[in-house]
Amino acid sequence: MLIIKNLTKQYKAGKPIFSDISMRFEQGNGIGIIGPNGSGKTTFLRILSLNSFPSAGSVTYHGLDIHKKPNDYLKQVGLVHDEESLPKHLTASELLEWILRTRGKWDKNAPDKISRIFDLLHLGQMDEPIGTYSTGMKKKVQICAAFIVEPELFILDEPLRGLDDASRKTVLEMLESAKKRGALLLMASHSMEKVNDLFDEIIEFPL
Amino acid sequence: MIAFSTPYLLFPDRNIALLQLGNSNREHLNRYLIKRVIRLTWPVYLLFAVLIFVDLNNPLHQFVDKCFVFLNSTFFLTGMAILSLARYSKSGFDSLFWKESDKGRRLRKQMADYFKYPIDPGSIPSLLNTIIIVLTGSLVIVAGSVINQSLGILVELFFMALLFMIALLYYKFLSGQMVINYYSTSSFFLEFFGSNLKGEELTSRREVSQLWWVPKSLKMHIWQFLVQLDRKIPSGRVAAAGHLLVWFIAYQRPDPEFLMYIWLIFALLHHFFSILTIGEEMAPGWLFRWLGSSKTWILSRFWMQLRWVIPLLLSMNLQLFVFGIPEMFTQMMVLLVYLITSFMVSVYGVASLKKEVKL
Numbered sequence: 001m002l003i004i005k006n007l008t009k010q011y012k013a014g015k016p017i018f019s020d021i022s023m024r025f026e027q028g029n030g031i032g033i034i035g036p037n038g039s040g041k042t043t044f045l046r047i048l049s050l051n052s053f054p055s056a057g058s059v060t061y062h063g064l065d066i067h068k069k070p071n072d073y074l075k076q077v078g079l080v081h082d083e084e085s086l087p088k089h090l091t092a093s094e095l096l097e098w099i100l101r102t103r104g105k106w107d108k109n110a111p112d113k114i115s116r117i118f119d120l121l122h123l124g125q126m127d128e129p130i131g132t133y134s135t136g137m138k139k140k141v142q143i144c145a146a147f148i149v150e151p152e153l154f155i156l157d158e159p160l161r162g163l164d165d166a167s168r169k170t171v172l173e174m175l176e177s178a179k180k181r182g183a184l185l186l187m188a189s190h191s192m193e194k195v196n197d198l199f200d201e202i203i204e205f206p207l
Numbered sequence: 208m209i210a211f212s213t214p215y216l217l218f219p220d221r222n223i224a225l226l227q228l229g230n231s232n233r234e235h236l237n238r239y240l241i242k243r244v245i246r247l248t249w250p251v252y253l254l255f256a257v258l259i260f261v262d263l264n265n266p267l268h269q270f271v272d273k274c275f276v277f278l279n280s281t282f283f284l285t286g287m288a289i290l291s292l293a294r295y296s297k298s299g300f301d302s303l304f305w306k307e308s309d310k311g312r313r314l315r316k317q318m319a320d321y322f323k324y325p326i327d328p329g330s331i332p333s334l335l336n337t338i339i340i341v342l343t344g345s346l347v348i349v350a351g352s353v354i355n356q357s358l359g360i361l362v363e364l365f366f367m368a369l370l371f372m373i374a375l376l377y378y379k380f381l382s383g384q385m386v387i388n389y390y391s392t393s394s395f396f397l398e399f400f401g402s403n404l405k406g407e408e409l410t411s412r413r414e415v416s417q418l419w420w421v422p423k424s425l426k427m428h429i430w431q432f433l434v435q436l437d438r439k440i441p442s443g444r445v446a447a448a449g450h451l452l453v454w455f456i457a458y459q460r461p462d463p464e465f466l467m468y469i470w471l472i473f474a475l476l477h478h479f480f481s482i483l484t485i486g487e488e489m490a491p492g493w494l495f496r497w498l499g500s501s502k503t504w505i506l507s508r509f510w511m512q513l514r515w516v517i518p519l520l521l522s523m524n525l526q527l528f529v530f531g532i533p534e535m536f537t538q539m540m541v542l543l544v545y546l547i548t549s550f551m552v553s554v555y556g557v558a559s560l561k562k563e564v565k566l
Contacts, residue, residue, distance in 0.1 A: 051493055071500045084501075085491035089435035100499050101415065101427035129438065145494075 001026055002048075002153065002184060007057035009043055017043050018207045020057070025186070027152065030179050030198045033188040035205030041188040042082050042157055044205070048186060049079050049155045061153065075103065076145030083159040084138035088131030092123060092141045095130065096148050103149045117144045120174070121167055136162040143171055147178070154178060156187040172198060213291040213340075217243060218396035220389075229561045233385045240296065240389070241412040244288055255280045256458065272455045275360045276459065279351070282367035287344050288317060289374040293381050299392030301332040306395070329395065337444060341451065348458055413437065421510060435489045442480050446515060449473055450522050463532045467541070470523060470533055474545040478552045481508050485556040492560050501557045508553035512545075519545065 002025040008121035010016040017040040025031055033041050048059065050070050066073040085187045087095065096114045100106045118126045121140045125133070130141060139162045146154060154175070160168045175198055179185055185198070217240070220226070231239065231384070260279045262268060305311040340489050347370055351541030355363040415430045436442050453473050457466055484490055495504060523538045533541070 049493065050496060070496075078496070079493065079497055081493045082237050083491075083493075085487055086494065087431070087435055087491065088488050089438040090431060094431065094434060097415075098427050098431045099498065106427075195454075 001061045001062060002186075004056070005058050005060075007047070007059065007076060008055045009040075009047060009052070010055050016055070018205075021207055022057075023203070025184055025201075027184050028179060028182045029183040029200045030175070030187070032196075032199035032202040033205065034202060037190075039205035040207065041205045045082070045155055045157045045186065045188055049077065050074065050082070051081075076152045078149060078151035078154045080139075080142045080146050080154075080156040080159040084135055084142065084162075086130045086138055086141055089129055091129055092118065092126040092133075092144070095141065096144060099145055105149060107174070113148065114144075117148055119172055136164065136167070139163060140167060143174075144194060147174055150178075150181075152183055154183055154185045156185065158188055158190070160189065213288075213295045217247075217292070217295065219393050223390075223393050231386070233382065236385050236389050237382050240292060240385075244292055248284065248288055251284060252281060255284070258456070258461065272360065275364055279364055279367045280459070282371040283344075283347060283351070284363070286367070286374040287340065287347075289371075289378050290343065291336075291340050293374070293378040294340065295333070296385070296392055297381055297388045297390060298313070298332040298336055299390075299395040300303070300531055302329045302395040303391060305329050305331045306398075329398075341447070343450065348455065352458065420514065425474035425503070425507050425510055428503060429511045432484045432489070432507065432511055436480055436483060439489070440480075440484060445480075446477065446518065449476065450518065453522070454526065457526050457530050457532070458531070463534070463537070467537045470537070470541045471544055472539050474519060475548055477512065477519075477545070478548060481512050481549065481552045481556070484508065484511075485559055490556070490560070495560055501561070504557050504560065505553045508556050509550050512549040512552075516542065516545070 002023075003009075004021060004023040007021045008016055008019040010019070033044065035041050043052060047054055048066070050066065050073070053067055061073055061076065064073055069077075090098070093111075093114050096117075097106065097110070100110050116128070118124075123137060123140050123144070125137070130138065133141065138192060139159070143159055145158070156175075159171060162172065175185055175187070179198070226239070255277060259273050259280070260266070288481075305314070306327065309333075311328030314331075340385070347367075351363050351366055354366050413430070413433060415426055418426050418430055421429050423503075450473075453469055456469050461469075499507075520538065520542065521531055523541065527533060527535075527538070
């Protein structure tokens with residue numbers, strides 16, 4: 001369970017992006033985060049993914065203050081970042097191998113698992129360096145990286161941006177199935193078109 | 208240094224489109240390449256001149272001997288640069304053959320099966336060139352030293368001039384095919400360095416299990432750094448070229464204190480590889496924060512740099528055996544400075560990772 005208590009974020013004094021927000025999200029739910037550009041969606045998700053720290057308030061996940069115990073928290077999280085920055089000189093399959101080894105999930109079945117997830121998203125060039133990929137392909141790699149560790153919590157900033165229709169459909173199915181196994185999803189999107197069914201709650205920014 | 212750096216400095220040539228537009232002929236391409244080599248190497252001649260001639264207390268002391276030493280160095284450097292240019296500029300066809308042929312594919316598989324280290328067969332001609340040039344350079348240095356000690360500096364000067372003449376004749380012999388050699392070599396290196404990378408060219412990699420010298424908890428992190436570095440720059444060859452340069456300087460019999468500074472600078476330059484792993488290109492902040500703690504990244508980069516310690520110590524000790532310097536105290540100091548700065552660079556890497564977090 002993710003609990004947000006009196007969360008405030010401001011980059012400049014007296015100009016908060018959002019202030020004093022409190023929320024509570026249960027496992028197995030999908031939370032949609034919508035709003036126009038610059039409304040604070042990404043800042044909110046950056047705080048939850050520890051790429052930003054709150055000006056006031058706290059966030060706890062399963063009773064763990066995420067900003068005080070970042071590594072214990074991040075082990076349970078799958079991230080799709082708002083930028084498609086990935087190590088240019090690794091191939092997509094090497095990136096996933098590294099992630100699985102880091103999370104202690106590398107075994108003899110891991111290479112097949114990697115191939116399967118890339119097949120799902122039609123990423124045939126998994127053995128070429130990421131530096132040669134298009135934006136959409138990088139987004140697919142990020143999605144695969146988030147899913148391969150089977151996290152309990154997904155923080156997804158515009159995961160469908162830059163994907164073709166077939167891949168969008170696949171990602172939504174993957175998210176649906178993650179939700180069914182009890183994962184909590186927090187996903188920002190400009191548009192809720194086609195993704196409404198996934199969400200149990202929608203938070204509209206600015207708050 | 209020459210053996211390693213020639214292909215990296217000359218190819219792929221960013222002016223290739225202009226040369227194609229101008230439809231440059233053989234003479235023009237030869238002149239163009241020679242000019243490029245001169246533009247790249249003149250600081251080294253300047254360094255030699257400073258090393259040999261600058262003596263504020265007594266500038267004219269042993270002036271003739273100094274001139275001989277300078278001419279020796281100039282003939283040697285120019286001869287090796289021409290030899291390197293000649294060998295690399297004709298390597299395009301062979302490289303493309305090894306990269307694209309069944310023979311190359313078989314070799315790649317054999318290397319992967321037997322040595323657990325697949326290599327890009329296209330790089331074989333470059334590797335051979337590096338070995339040939341390094342061996343030639345090393346033999347010439349050793350032979351020059353023997354000649355100097357037994358027959359005197361004048362005979363050594365003739366020997367170095369002979370090397371220069373042979374290199375020039377070799378280049379002249381190959382320059383007839385310069386146009387076709389230049390374009391095929393440029394094309395190969397363009398693909399080799401990834402500018403128009405497609406296919407399997409860069410799939411060669413080292414395996415996690417090869418890192419026997421790394422603790423288990425850091426293995427996968429150092430593995431990914433090394434895989435990335437291997438594809439960015441052949442760090443082993445760069446370091447080897449650096450060692451040769453230090454040996455070349457040691458061969459000039461400099462003051463022990465001066466050699467100590469050279470070793471210190473060289474040791475510090477190894478951190479260039481560690482610094483390369485800090486940028487967004489190899490270490491996107493969000494990913495690294497997701498996958499590891501500050502402690503993980505400090506230890507990983509520090510441990511990664513330990514791989515250069517044994518070559519450094521071996522090279523310094525061999526030099527102590529051959530030239531009588533650097534002494535053990537100097538070696539320990541170089542090692543200590545290397546380890547401390549290695550740790551500092553690792554800390555800097557983590558600091559820049561934290562800098563991205565918006566407070």
